[in-house]
Amino acid sequence: MQASRTGVVFDIRELTIHDGPGLRTTVFLKGCPLRCAWCHNPEGMSPEPQVLRTATGERTAGRSYTAMELAHILNRQAPLLVDGGVSFSGGEPLMQAAFLAEVIDRLQGLHVVLGTSGQAAEEDFRSVAARCDLVLFDLKLIDPEAHRRWTGTDNRAILRNLAVLAELGKPFCIRVPLVPGVTDTLANLRAIARLVRTLPAPPRVELLPYNSAAGGKYKACGLDWHPDYPEHERVRTDLQPFDELQLEAAIL
Amino acid sequence: MSDVLELPIPSLGQLPQLEPRLADMKRRIRAGEHHRFRTVDTLDLWTECDAEQLSWPRRAARLTRRMCEAQTVVIEPDERIVFTRTVRRVPSLYTAEELAALTAGRTLHELGPISNICADWGMVLSQGLLARRRTALEARARAADPEFLEGAIETIDAVLALAGRYAEAARRMGRADLAEVLDRVPAQPAATLHEALQSLRLCHAALWMSGHYHCGLGRFDQYMWPYLQADLAAGRLDTAGAEALLAEFFISLNKDSDLYPGIQQGDNGQSMMLGGLRREGGDGVNPVTALAMRAAYAVALIDPKINLRVDRDTSLELLELGVQLTRLGLGFPQWCNDEVIIPGLLAAGYELADARDYTVAACWEFTIPGRGMEVVNIGAVSMPAAVDRAIRDGLAASEPFERILDRASEHMAGQVRALAEANRRLLLPPAPYYSVLMDGCLERGRDLCHGLRYNNSGIHGAASASAADALAAVRTLVLEEQRIEPGRLLRALDSDFAEDWPLLQELRETAPKVGNHDDRADGLLAKLFDLFADACASAGDNGRGGRFRAGSGSAMYYVWLAQGHDGMREPAVGATADGRHKGDFFSSSLAPSPDIPVRGPLSVLQSFGKLDYRRVCNGGPLTMELADSLFRGAGAVAKVALFIRAFVRSGCQQLQLNTLNVETLRDAQAHPERHRNLVVRVWGWSGYFCELDPVYQNQIIGRHIYGS
Numbered sequence A: 001m002q003a004s005r006t007g008v009v010f011d012i013r014e015l016t017i018h019d020g021p022g023l024r025t026t027v028f029l030k031g032c033p034l035r036c037a038w039c040h041n042p043e044g045m046s047p048e049p050q051v052l053r054t055a056t057g058e059r060t061a062g063r064s065y066t067a068m069e070l071a072h073i074l075n076r077q078a079p080l081l082v083d084g085g086v087s088f089s090g091g092e093p094l095m096q097a098a099f100l101a102e103v104i105d106r107l108q109g110l111h112v113v114l115g116t117s118g119q120a121a122e123e124d125f126r127s128v129a130a131r132c133d134l135v136l137f138d139l140k141l142i143d144p145e146a147h148r149r150w151t152g153t154d155n156r157a158i159l160r161n162l163a164v165l166a167e168l169g170k171p172f173c174i175r176v177p178l179v180p181g182v183t184d185t186l187a188n189l190r191a192i193a194r195l196v197r198t199l200p201a202p203p204r205v206e207l208l209p210y211n212s213a214a215g216g217k218y219k220a221c222g223l224d225w226h227p228d229y230p231e232h233e234r235v236r237t238d239l240q241p242f243d244e245l246q247l248e249a250a251i252l
Numbered sequence B: 001m002s003d004v005l006e007l008p009i010p011s012l013g014q015l016p017q018l019e020p021r022l023a024d025m026k027r028r029i030r031a032g033e034h035h036r037f038r039t040v041d042t043l044d045l046w047t048e049c050d051a052e053q054l055s056w057p058r059r060a061a062r063l064t065r066r067m068c069e070a071q072t073v074v075i076e077p078d079e080r081i082v083f084t085r086t087v088r089r090v091p092s093l094y095t096a097e098e099l100a101a102l103t104a105g106r107t108l109h110e111l112g113p114i115s116n117i118c119a120d121w122g123m124v125l126s127q128g129l130l131a132r133r134r135t136a137l138e139a140r141a142r143a144a145d146p147e148f149l150e151g152a153i154e155t156i157d158a159v160l161a162l163a164g165r166y167a168e169a170a171r172r173m174g175r176a177d178l179a180e181v182l183d184r185v186p187a188q189p190a191a192t193l194h195e196a197l198q199s200l201r202l203c204h205a206a207l208w209m210s211g212h213y214h215c216g217l218g219r220f221d222q223y224m225w226p227y228l229q230a231d232l233a234a235g236r237l238d239t240a241g242a243e244a245l246l247a248e249f250f251i252s253l254n255k256d257s258d259l260y261p262g263i264q265q266g267d268n269g270q271s272m273m274l275g276g277l278r279r280e281g282g283d284g285v286n287p288v289t290a291l292a293m294r295a296a297y298a299v300a301l302i303d304p305k306i307n308l309r310v311d312r313d314t315s316l317e318l319l320e321l322g323v324q325l326t327r328l329g330l331g332f333p334q335w336c337n338d339e340v341i342i343p344g345l346l347a348a349g350y351e352l353a354d355a356r357d358y359t360v361a362a363c364w365e366f367t368i369p370g371r372g373m374e375v376v377n378i379g380a381v382s383m384p385a386a387v388d389r390a391i392r393d394g395l396a397a398s399e400p401f402e403r404i405l406d407r408a409s410e411h412m413a414g415q416v417r418a419l420a421e422a423n424r425r426l427l428l429p430p431a432p433y434y435s436v437l438m439d440g441c442l443e444r445g446r447d448l449c450h451g452l453r454y455n456n457s458g459i460h461g462a463a464s465a466s467a468a469d470a471l472a473a474v475r476t477l478v479l480e481e482q483r484i485e486p487g488r489l490l491r492a493l494d495s496d497f498a499e500d501w502p503l504l505q506e507l508r509e510t511a512p513k514v515g516n517h518d519d520r521a522d523g524l525l526a527k528l529f530d531l532f533a534d535a536c537a538s539a540g541d542n543g544r545g546g547r548f549r550a551g552s553g554s555a556m557y558y559v560w561l562a563q564g565h566d567g568m569r570e571p572a573v574g575a576t577a578d579g580r581h582k583g584d585f586f587s588s589s590l591a592p593s594p595d596i597p598v599r600g601p602l603s604v605l606q607s608f609g610k611l612d613y614r615r616v617c618n619g620g621p622l623t624m625e626l627a628d629s630l631f632r633g634a635g636a637v638a639k640v641a642l643f644i645r646a647f648v649r650s651g652c653q654q655l656q657l658n659t660l661n662v663e664t665l666r667d668a669q670a671h672p673e674r675h676r677n678l679v680v681r682v683w684g685w686s687g688y689f690c691e692l693d694p695v696y697q698n699q700i701i702g703r704h705i706y707g708s
Helices: A067-081 A093-106 A121-129 A142-149 A156-168 A186-198 A213-218 A238-246 B020-030 B035-036 B046-051 B056-068 B097-103 B120-125 B129-142 B145-172 B176-184 B192-207 B220-234 B239-252 B289-299 B316-328 B338-347 B352-356 B381-396 B401-424 B433-437 B463-479 B486-494 B501-509 B521-536 B557-564 B602-606 B635-648 B662-670 B694-703
Strands: A007-015 A023-029 A048-055 A056-059 A063-066 A084-090 A112-116 A132-137 A171-180 A204-209 A249-251 B115-118 B213-216 B271-275 B303-310 B334-337 B377-380 B458-464 B548-551 B622-627 B654-660 B678-682 B686-688
Touching: A007 A067, A007 A093, A007 B602, A023 A067, A023 B115, A023 B176, A023 B635, A056 A063, A063 B220, A063 B635, A067 A093, A067 B602, A067 B635, A084 A093, A084 B458, A093 A112, A093 A121, A112 A121, A112 B433, A121 A132, A121 B622, A132 A156, A142 B213, A156 B035, A171 A186, A171 B463, A186 A204, A186 B176, A238 B220, A238 B352, B020 B035, B020 B289, B046 B056, B046 B289, B056 B145, B056 B192, B056 B548, B115 B377, B120 B129, B120 B192, B120 B220, B129 B145, B145 B176, B145 B192, B176 B271, B192 B213, B192 B239, B192 B433, B220 B239, B220 B271, B220 B289, B220 B557, B289 B303, B289 B316, B289 B352, B303 B316, B303 B338, B303 B635, B316 B635, B316 B654, B316 B694, B334 B381, B334 B635, B338 B352, B352 B662, B377 B381, B377 B501, B381 B401, B381 B486, B381 B521, B401 B458, B401 B463, B401 B548, B458 B521, B458 B557, B521 B548, B521 B557, B521 B602, B557 B694, B635 B654, B654 B662, B662 B694, B678 B694
Parallel strands: A023 A084, A084 A112, A112 A132, A132 A171, A171 A204, A204 A249, B115 B213, B271 B303, B303 B334, B377 B458, B458 B548, B622 B654
Antiparallel strands: A007 A023, A007 A063, A048 A056, B334 B654, B678 B686
């Protein structure tokens, strides 16, 4: 039998609130191809384990697991997760697609949610999404230039994977992080709503208001935090653009 | 499901608020405005008792009578449920010297008077005190020695006379509504919810005035529902009106909490149980279950402390209502798992109907209303002391792990024997008034102090997680992996890790820890409780026809065992092999040790679900704190409700869930004036954070907080 693949995980959190239906444990996989200006998990950016230096001392973010080990940890929780399941988030979990696929294959009777930015090779996306029960797909900005400016890449791969997902027939849901002055503009929300409307079976849209508490972690990661948007401004929590197009939408 | 569920549980969408009348009443009580009515500090009871050379039972009855007589009637214009205590302190029956002579060779429990049990309130409200009086009279006609019954009648008459004075005053004030209620109760069976609550208020307050404390309220929804049902059927009351009455009753329970004895204010045992199976089987959830929780939500004070019995069939709706209370940060409801507790009580010899009828006595220990004269907390075994001694002696003698475990077992057994021996000398003072409220005391003509159907004693196994972690560290790192040389560990323990910081880190970070679903530590935790339960079982009879029940609570022992206290038989331990500094607190009841890595709340459930609670049935909750930020988003309440389901499924026994914000707690330490009403769960009770001793404040701040 092939040796179990290895992956890097920076957190396993139990009783997470926003990562899918029911009682859930969320695995945060390390490494992300995007550099969103508002990122809350800067320790998830680099694919390697790294030392965080905080006021209370040092700790290592990121630990290697074999797929077998990680699946074992999650399977042991299965008796308590019958009303929910496990979720994979990040970072961008698809950066470790082969590892993740193996972990999912080794899970026993657990409902699986993938939370993804969609920024991944199509075959990686297909391979993992097909193994999941529900995909939470982020849509941040529709304008490619704005996307490049705020996340470091354009959104071509993301939009292509969204189309793939719509074809796959998997249950999915669109997630929009509401960042003041960036993603919460009326124009952007309308553009997102229009795009979602064009999908064959328009999914539910969930809006996640940005919470301005990310700054501290950057320092611990040895990164600078210079948000050039009004981070303390109230975000627009307006469902109208979605209501107008008869889309199901909610604020989390 | 039963006929009682015809009435829908009020929807969660409309969380209750106090009506202005009650909001003002609450404000006045929190501000202590009613303290102006406390015109008498205490009474001189001793002089007349001495002059008449009264016996102890007659003195106890005289106490109830004089305390009732000494109360000034207080009826505030906006009150519908009355009674305000106006005598601050309960007088002594004897001088200290007399008491010492009376109790020579015997032990009094805590302050002496019977405490920490629960009356059969259902019986009291449905019969009324006059019926109890008739029962006492009939029994007196047959009794060889009528002294107890005459005392009981004296106390009944005292409570009735007090109610009579209140009725008279109400009439004079033009409060015919109140006068009518007080004319009927507590003398007659209550006929309405209003009467039942007024009856309970007076009868319960009279217990406190009789020197009893930790006076539990029992299965409130079970005994209150018939009255509400009758009101609803007759169209006298709607659910909103019922909720307001319940809220007023709850507020009234907070009037005198500063007068109640306890380790800290709030530790007063005014606990009530909601939900759970009925005596005859079947779901006992009824409309009062939800209405009482809604009232507690609106009142948001430390009393009454709500306990909610749950099983796998408890509706999500009810769980979510409970979690709304949790979210407020009141530290209740305390969740009790019927699927674990009832089998545990059956295994301990309780009859099926009684096991189904359990409540918590005051904090978390289980007892049967009206049928239990249990002394549920006679003390605690220091698991860390047993394990620490075993590790030091065992490693010094190069013994294998099994021998170290034997030593720990012997040490715990020695502690249990010492507690048991002291408990066999226990002297329960006469309690004529409490006896009126219990099953069969009047009928048999025997005071409660001579025992009831169940007479067990409870011993807690305290600070268990630290003890199990210490064993796990020794077995794994010292003996199996041989990464730590025994001498190095012993030296570090003696010096409190002064020169071996790396060892401290290794013990904390690398050794297996309870709370991570790691069998290497959890197995030892289960083993420790097994050995402890063995010790309790072999301690035999408790001298009152009961046994010693093993429990898992820690109460204040998490501080006392760590830092020493006059009230503890066991000396405080020093540094321990789990990587704990000398003097550091232990975790509360069942919880992972402070300052160690913990995976999360589900792993904690799985760790503590491994205990055999059929042998550890005295109670003592798994204790967890949630960050208030967890509740920020929509849907969090539903998630935590599912977490309660997982708790049921995990096989854990009892769960105390607190919602905290550490920054707020720190700010409250710095600026208490800004946080006067900040409530936290301390151990088996909730209290005002700013009124706690700093040592208890700090223990709370050091707990694991999930979801932050």
